[in-house]
Amino acid sequence: MIVQLQGVTKRFGTGVPAVDNLSLEVKKGEFFSLLGPSGCGKTTTLRMVAGFIAPTKGSILIDGEKVNHLPPYKRKTSMVFQNYALFPHMTVFENIAFGLKMKKWEKNRIILKVEEAMGQVKLTGFQDRYPGQLSGGQQQRVAIARAVATNPSVILMDEPLSNLDAKLRQQMRVELKQLQKEIGTTVVYVTHDQGEALALSDRVAILNEGSVEQVDSPSQIYINPSNEFVATFIGQLNIFRGRIALISSQDMEVATDGGLKIFVPYEENFQVDDTVQIALRPEGINIGGRELALAKNTFSVEISYVSYLGSMIQYLIRVEREEIVVTTQSRRGLPIFKAGDKVQINFDQTECMVLR
Amino acid sequence: MKQYNKNLTAYFLVLPSLTLFVLFFVIPIVILISNAFYHYIPGVGIIRTFTLENFLKFVTEPFYFLMLLKTFAISSIVVILSVIIGYPMAYFLARTKSRFKLLLTTVMLMPILVGGVIRAYGWQVILGNVGLINVTLMKLGLIDEPIKMMFTTGGVIIALTHVIVVFMVLPIMSVIKKIDPALEEAAQDLGANRIKTFFKVTLPLSIPGIAAGSSLAFAVSVSAFVLPELIGGAVVGMVGVEAAKQIINLLNWPFGAAISAILVFVSLAIMFVYERLLQKSSIIRGYF
Numbered sequence: 001m002i003v004q005l006q007g008v009t010k011r012f013g014t015g016v017p018a019v020d021n022l023s024l025e026v027k028k029g030e031f032f033s034l035l036g037p038s039g040c041g042k043t044t045t046l047r048m049v050a051g052f053i054a055p056t057k058g059s060i061l062i063d064g065e066k067v068n069h070l071p072p073y074k075r076k077t078s079m080v081f082q083n084y085a086l087f088p089h090m091t092v093f094e095n096i097a098f099g100l101k102m103k104k105w106e107k108n109r110i111i112l113k114v115e116e117a118m119g120q121v122k123l124t125g126f127q128d129r130y131p132g133q134l135s136g137g138q139q140q141r142v143a144i145a146r147a148v149a150t151n152p153s154v155i156l157m158d159e160p161l162s163n164l165d166a167k168l169r170q171q172m173r174v175e176l177k178q179l180q181k182e183i184g185t186t187v188v189y190v191t192h193d194q195g196e197a198l199a200l201s202d203r204v205a206i207l208n209e210g211s212v213e214q215v216d217s218p219s220q221i222y223i224n225p226s227n228e229f230v231a232t233f234i235g236q237l238n239i240f241r242g243r244i245a246l247i248s249s250q251d252m253e254v255a256t257d258g259g260l261k262i263f264v265p266y267e268e269n270f271q272v273d274d275t276v277q278i279a280l281r282p283e284g285i286n287i288g289g290r291e292l293a294l295a296k297n298t299f300s301v302e303i304s305y306v307s308y309l310g311s312m313i314q315y316l317i318r319v320e321r322e323e324i325v326v327t328t329q330s331r332r333g334l335p336i337f338k339a340g341d342k343v344q345i346n347f348d349q350t351e352c353m354v355l356r
Numbered sequence: 357m358k359q360y361n362k363n364l365t366a367y368f369l370v371l372p373s374l375t376l377f378v379l380f381f382v383i384p385i386v387i388l389i390s391n392a393f394y395h396y397i398p399g400v401g402i403i404r405t406f407t408l409e410n411f412l413k414f415v416t417e418p419f420y421f422l423m424l425l426k427t428f429a430i431s432s433i434v435v436i437l438s439v440i441i442g443y444p445m446a447y448f449l450a451r452t453k454s455r456f457k458l459l460l461t462t463v464m465l466m467p468i469l470v471g472g473v474i475r476a477y478g479w480q481v482i483l484g485n486v487g488l489i490n491v492t493l494m495k496l497g498l499i500d501e502p503i504k505m506m507f508t509t510g511g512v513i514i515a516l517t518h519v520i521v522v523f524m525v526l527p528i529m530s531v532i533k534k535i536d537p538a539l540e541e542a543a544q545d546l547g548a549n550r551i552k553t554f555f556k557v558t559l560p561l562s563i564p565g566i567a568a569g570s571s572l573a574f575a576v577s578v579s580a581f582v583l584p585e586l587i588g589g590a591v592v593g594m595v596g597v598e599a600a601k602q603i604i605n606l607l608n609w610p611f612g613a614a615i616s617a618i619l620v621f622v623s624l625a626i627m628f629v630y631e632r633l634l635q636k637s638s639i640i641r642g643y644f
Contacts, residue, residue, distance in 0.1 A: 052541055072544040079545045085538035089560050098556075102547030150546060 008058035020210035033197040036207035078147035080157040086131040093127035099150035117145040154186040240278040258322030264352040282327040284351035298346035392613035410614035427595040431577035442524035450532035467519040476586035479515045512588040524569035531565030
């Protein structure tokens with residue numbers, strides 16, 4: 001374990017704790033993300049690992065060593081700040097060399113290491129520029145090179161891509177992941193962008209109100225969210241509230257408040273009349289004509305609104321008193337329906353997540 | 357056309373202050389300095405014919421030249437003391453999140469909110485032979501006879517620093533406010549302890565504030581008049597006091613004007629060189 005948080009609590013003043021009895025473990029070489037809405041405590045957690053904030057309770061371990069009382073300059077962590085925090089009075093070279101100079105490396109070794117780091121972030125030739133002369137993307141690369149150069153046990157990143165435009169963000173995402181694989185460093189990454197977390201991470205921790213809701217691989221978090229918060233926070237979701245009307249050996253029939261009957265796979269610990277929520281991803285629903293009338297969960301519906309999104313088409317559907325969002329990929333040869341079209345939708349029972 | 361209108365608006369906006377500036381600053385200065393080129397004969401008065409004798413008198417008589425040197429020396433010490441005392445104050449006021457921030461800033465400004473004469477008498481009460489410090493030390497038995505502080509160069513420096521430090525704190529404070537605290541965090545994160553962080557990051561980035569503050573402080577100190585007069589008296593001669601004495605007491609306008617002119621031009625030259633040197637050493641490019 002590179003980073004361990006054991007029952008960490010942080011309270012600012014007397015109010016609700018920003019981080020509440022949080023425990024986490026980050027493995028060596030792992031790309032680990034802290035994902036959550038703003039105010040969930042993810043940045044506070046990261047800053048406690050870096051040493052800028054002291055926890056009120058609990059222990060923080062880096063490389064198995066308790067670091068609670070170590071100042072930031074004695075911790076084997078490197079931070080990439082949201083606004084990069086490059087030293088404006090130093091050149092790119094001096095910025096990257098800063099940490100090495102503090103470690104009292106000899107000059108020739110520093111030059112070699114800085115050149116290597118600049119190569120890793122594709123900035124070779126920029127060593128004499130000042131941060132003010134670089135674009136946002138280039139500044140970002142310097143910040144990453146500066147963090148990487150000191151060979152930290154763990155690199156901490158605080159929403160590092162949030163100040164870049166959409167296209168550059170996509171590109172940096174790929175490069176960041178490649179770089180992390182290449183040098184094999186452990187990364188703890190804070191973001192509120194679920195796409196970023198899912199695309200980059202080996203494991204993601206979903207945080208809400210200072211506590212961990214779920215820690216898992218991106219695909220598990222998407223497919224098997226452990227509760228409603230995670231399910232609704234990640235991706236789009238149709239939620240049906242209702243109660244169990246019938247339980248058979250294979251499935252359970254749920255009567256939703258909106259007047260639908262939906263069949264979900266049998267699960268233990270449920271009884272007739274229990275209130276449940278069924279969560280269903282928009283892309284898990286098929287839409288089409290007569291040919292669909294096979295699965296148990298099939299409904300004849302009318303399309304009320306269509307959003308054409310390029311690679312995807314999103315349909316808003318009203319059936320009984322429920323509203324359902326359905327997304328399909330746009331492909332040549334597939335029909336595009338219009339508002340008012342009468343169609344069939346269906347979905348496999350296994351697409352349904354049953355939450356209490 | 358639009359650009360033209362904008363420029364016109366800008367001129368209108370500066371018109372009132374420009375008028376004041378020309379009427380009450382530029383014109384009097386020109387009149388004063390033109391006086392420096394007239395003769396003055398004691399008992400007779402000002403003779404309006406061109407001469408350089410006033411400037412020659414200042415340069416050739418060691419008394420005046422030494423006085424100028426002393427004024428600059430005192431001012432330099434005051435500037436250095438102001439940086440040392442003012443920087444921590446500025447840093448604290450720029451970074452504090454205390455709810456008393458406004459109050460503390462006002463307290464810091466107090467010296468310039470109190471009139472110069474009142475402030476000078478205040479210092480007399482503290483520094484005098486039967487003043488606060490001497491009486492306390494004598495009652496405590498630490499000294500047998502009072503330490504002379506009134507009418508000494510040291511006393512003038514203390515009193516000047518007290519007010520001039522404010523002119524140092526304000527510009528440094530505004531520059532520190534603009535330094536992203538994340539820069540200090542980044543330095544610490546990269547292994548710099550607090551002292552190294554200060555000397556490698558915070559201090560270099562504060563240099564524009566120190567430069568502005570020093571120029572301001574130097575200008576105020578060099579031209580100081582009330583404090584040196586009331587605390588230094590005749591013993592601590594400063595150029596500002598001498599110029600005033602020539603004009604007010606001896607009615608020797610031409611010589612007083614020459615002293616003033618020399619003072620203004622030499623201090624401007626010193627400040628110019630100083631700013632140049634700082635700019636060169638501070639290697640801050642592409643940022644400010």
